[in-house]
Amino acid sequence: MATPTLDAFQVIADPSRRQMLTLLAKDSLTINSLAENFDMSRPAVSKHIKILYTAGFISIQDIGRERYCTLKQDGFNELQQWIDHFDKFWLTKLKKLETILNNKLKK
DSSP: OOOOOOOHHHHHHSHHHHHHHHHHHHOOEEHHHHHTTSSSOHHHHHHHHHHHHHTTSEEEEEETTEEEEEEOSHHHHHHHHHHHHHHHHHHHHHHHHHHHHHHHHHO
């Protein structure tokens, strides 16, 4: 079965995947080490890892017999661009409000 292509927001919408990202923010972990933190089957954990990998949130490196997952910035870039857009929006609105209030105070 093919892994569905999800946008960054669909990827982080799942609480288990968010928790995986939080765990990986502390340190690189093997897939088995990640799986130990969840009450789900190993194939279910692997499916979540594949989604995170496909979306660019993690990289997977084979070291010996282990596969290590590490956070990667690529997946977070789409989220940051979206947030930046609204940061600019609100900063513009607040700047206009500041100008209006300053003009009223001067009168």
